[in-house]
Amino acid sequence: MQPFGRLRAGPFIEARGLEYTYSLEGSGRIAALQGLDLAIGWGEFVALIGPNGSGKSTLARHFNGLLVPTAGEVRVGGLLTSDPHNLRAVRQQVGMVFQNPDNQLVASTVEEDVAFGPENLALPPEDIRARVDEALDIVGLLDYRTHPPHMLSGGQKQLVAIAGALATRPACIVFDEPTSMLDPPGRRKVLETIRRLNAAEGMTVVLITQSMDEAALARRALVMHAGRIAMDGPPAEIFEQAEQLRALGLDLPSAVEIADGLRSQNIPLPPGLLTVEALARALC
C-alpha cells in the first residue's frame, strides 16, 4: 500500500481569519477562536498547547470539518471545509483520536472496531481486511485482533482508536490529549506510535497536549491563548521563553526547568536541552 504521507509542497491545512463563536442558549456567546491564521505543511509534526479553554479543541475540530468557521475559512488539502460537498473528502484525509478511549470504541472485537471506518467507505471486503491488518500491524496489536476492546488496558484501547483512524488511510491524524488518562507504559507506547507514524509513514500529526514534555517531541509547537496563536516555533525556541509561557499559564518541560535553575547557579549549559537524557549528557 502507499505510504500515508503524500509529501507535497505547500500547506496541507490552512486557516485564514478563522473565527468561531459558540452561541449559548440563554447565556450569550463565547468567541472561542478570534481571527486566527495558520498553515500546517504536509508531513509536519505539530504540538498544540495552551491553557484550558484557550480554543485548542475547537481549532482541532475545524481540521476535519466537525466544526466550520463562523467567519474566515479553513482549507484541508486545498478543499474548503465550509463547502458541504467537500466534507466527506476532508474527513477521509483527517482522522481524530480523543482523550477518553472508552468513548470512541464501538465494536465487540478489536478488528471489527478498526474495520468500522473502512466499512463506512463501502470498500470491497478484501480491501477492508488488508487495511485492518495493516493498521493493527502499525500499532502492534495484530495479536489482539479478536479480543474485546473493553478488556484491554487504557493504552491498548488508545492504540485501537489510532488503528481505527489509520484504517481510513488519512494523510493526517489530530490527537486531542491522547495520553492524559494513560499510565506511563501506555503513554510511552502511544507517543512512540505517534512519532513513528510521522517519521516512518510521513503522516501529518497534530498533537494537543497539556504535557510540556510531550510537546518537546514535536518539531513545531503552537501556543494558543484566548482563541489566538500566541507563539509558533520549534519547541527548543518556544521553551526558551519561560516568562512568556508562564504568563500564559503554561510551564516548562522538567528538564528545561532544571537546566534554567542550573544556569542561574552559574553552571554553563548549551541551549535547547529539552529532555533529561540530553541534560545528563550535557552535564557529564
Next chain:
Amino acid sequence: MLIRVERLVHTYSPGTPLERRALREVSLEIKPGERVGILGPTGSGKSTLVQHLAGLLEPTAGQVLLDGVAAHARTAPPPRMRGGWGGRRLRVGLAFQYPEDQIFEQTVFREVAFGPHNLGLAEAEIATRVRWALEMVGLDPATMEERVPFTLSGGEMRRVALAGVLALRPEVLILDEPTAGLDPRGRRNLLARVQAWQAETGSTLVLVSHNLDDLARVAERAVVLVGGRVVADGPFRQVLSDGELLRAAGLDVPQPVALLQALRASGWDVRTDYLLPEEAVAEIARAGVVRREHANHVRSDRLWYQQH
C-alpha cells in the same frame, strides 16, 4: 476519621467468564490528616480501592471500616438531613477519574451546590461554599456560576466537577487523577490550594495519580498497588526514589530522580532521592562545585608534577 482496610478482596463479575479480581487481600490503615498518594499502573486496582473507601462498593471479602463502621453500610439518614442517606458517606468526598461524567446540572452554580444541598445547609452557606470551591479550582465565580456546564471546555468541566466534591468539605477527600487534562498552572494551583486547605482543616487527603511529579508536591506517604496487591507502602520520598520498584510497577521515576540517577551512574556524587526540580538543582549545583574543586586540584597537582 480513621480508615481501616482489612484483607479487602474485590472481584468484578464473579462466576462469569468475565470474572476479574481487582483487589486481592489489601490491608492498610489511613490515619486522620494523612496525605496519601496511591500509585500503580492501569488495572492495578487503584480506582476500585478508592471507591471502597467512599463506600460505593461492597467488598467481596474483608472489610473497610470508617471509624469502626463498615463504609458501605447504609445507615438511616439523620433527621436534619433532607437529601437521603448521606451521613458517614458524605464525610468522604470522592472525585472520579472522569469527573466530567458526574456532571448533570443546568448551571455551574447548581452543579457545585448539589452536594451542599444534600447536606441540608442554609442557602447563604451554600452560596459561600460554591464560590469558595470554584475559586479553589481556579474558576472565577462571577463569570462561571451561570454558565451551562456542557458548554465548557474539557478542562473547565473537570474543574467544575472537582469543585462539586470540594464544596462538601469532606473529612476525607479522595481525588482520582485530579490533574489529568488541566493546564500546568491549573494543576499547580489546584494542588497548592488543596494542600493549604488540608493543612488548615486537618482533613485526610488521598490522591490517585500516574503523575508522580504532581504527587511529589503533596503526598507524604506512597502506597503502590500492582495486580490488586500492595507492593510498597512507606514515606513518599523513600518509595519514589526506588527506581527498581517503580519500574517493576510500570511507573516512571520522577524526572528529577531520573536525572540524578543518570548523573550518579556517570560518577557524580549526588543523592538521588530529590523529587522536585528545585531540589535537584540545589543538589547538582552542590555536587558540581565539589567536582570543579576536585578537577582544579587534579589539574594543579598535575601541573606541579610536570614542573618538578
